[in-house]
Amino acid sequence: MTDTRQPVTSRPWGTSPDGQPITLYTLRNRNGLQADIMDYGGVVVRLLTPDREGNPGDIVLGHDRAEPYFSLETSPYFGALIGRYGNRIAGGQFTLDGKTYQLPLNNGPNSLHGGERGFNQRLWTGRPSTGEDGPALELTYLSPDGEEGYPGNLSVRVTYTLTEDNTLQIDYEATADAPTILNLTNHSYWNLSGDAGRDVLGHELTVRADHITPIDETLIPTGELLPVEGTPFDFRHPTAVGARVDGQGEQLRFAGGYDHNFVLRGEEGLKAAATLHDPLSGRRVEVFTTQPGMQFYSGNFLDGSIVGKGGQRYGHRWAVCLETQHFPDSPNQATFPSTRLQPGERFTSRTVYAFTAR
Structure with a gap:
């Protein structure tokens, strides 16, 4: 059944902490899929997809109003755009051209996800459109030189497209006027049950990676590549999220579960990264990306204290994150793919989430 409602609509959705109006944009494709995206933080607030019976359900964690997103205590990066640097930087320091920069x-x-006020806590400029691929929302933001300690003025454009073949496509672009570092991602928390009705320990995950970047006790990569074979990190075949999450070994102990970067197979271009499937609802999301890594986080710090949409409390391991990215702490790891962005260069990347049910 096709959806005849307007492909793009918008409405006021409160005000930011500094008094600026916030807008919530709704994208709908012809098949009835819906994505609600807020210009504050570029947050994917709601994502409606059908189960195997055709019943729509919301498959991302979040809130029914804007205010809870202003605090990490009530919204730990739910659905947000992350930058300038997603994931962790050891000691909050990196060096470019002999100069050392200190981050919060x-x-x-360590420094995490861009600092105390990363891109998730900034108001972006939204421009909706409808094209051949489907309804889209372009978000732009100018991060000034010195913001959160990062050098250079950085112009960022992120475009969300809800395609007519049932994918959410995220295109990232950035340019800078001075050497800087960059690692952009989206931090959606996935629960394919629909409306977060239960935990995700029964969700089946496949990750197309033969190695992870192991971490120390502060969750910073050691610089090594650890083969997944014979470890709890072997998701090369469909495996329940909860099958080994409480297993033995220092890697799971350090993170309290999974919070690790997987080294994706393949080099250039858009490649298959992961598949998450909920056997109960039948919902399935396939992840494709041009990025070299993906952070798999098993909702270890969710503890039932956060009240989300519809009054639902988000319990322990009530969602997973599949954050496509460059590797954590890359500026301090010479063997990792570079995250340096030079003036005159244009950073681009694409991540696609494809939705089906079976």
């Missing part, structure tokens, strides 16, 4: 330490001894 907002995750123990």
Whole structure:
């Protein structure tokens, strides 16, 4: 059954902490899929897809209003755009051309997800459109030189497209006027049950990766590549999220479960990264990306204290994150793919989430 409603609509959705109006945009494709995206933080607030019986359900965690997104205590990056640097930087320091830059330490001894006020806490400029591929929302933001300690003025454009073949496509672009570092991602929390009705321990995950970047006790990569074979990190074949999450070994102990970067197979171009499937609802999301890595996070710090949409409390391991990215702490790891962005260069990447039910 096709959806005849307007492909793109918008409505006021409160005000930001500094008093600026927030807009919530709704994208709908002809098949009835719906994505609600807020210009504050570029947040994917709601994502409606059908189960195997055709019943629509919301498959991402979040809130019914804007205010809870202003605090990490009530919204730990739910659905947000992350930058300038997604994931962790050891000691909050990196060096470019002999100069050392200090970032805020907002995750123990490290800097996480762009600092105290990363891109998830910024108001973006939205421009909706409808094209051949489907309804889209372009978000732009100018991050000034020195913001959260990062050098250079950085112009960022992120475009969400809800395609007519039932994918959410995210295109990232950025340019800078001085050497800087960059690692952009989206931090959606996935629960394919629909409306977060239960935990995700029974969801089956496949990750097309033969190695992870192992971490130390502060969750910073050691610089090594650890083969997944024979470890709890072997998701090369469909495996329940909960099958080994509480297993033995220091890697799971350090993170309290999974919170690790997987080294994706393949080099250039758009490649298959992961598949998440809920056997109960039949919903399935396939992840494709041009990025070299993906952070798999098993909702270890969700503890039931956060009240989300519809009054639902988000319990322990009530969702997973599949964050396509460059590797954590790359500026301090010479063997990792570079995250340096030079003036005159244009950073581009694409991640696609494809939705089906069976």
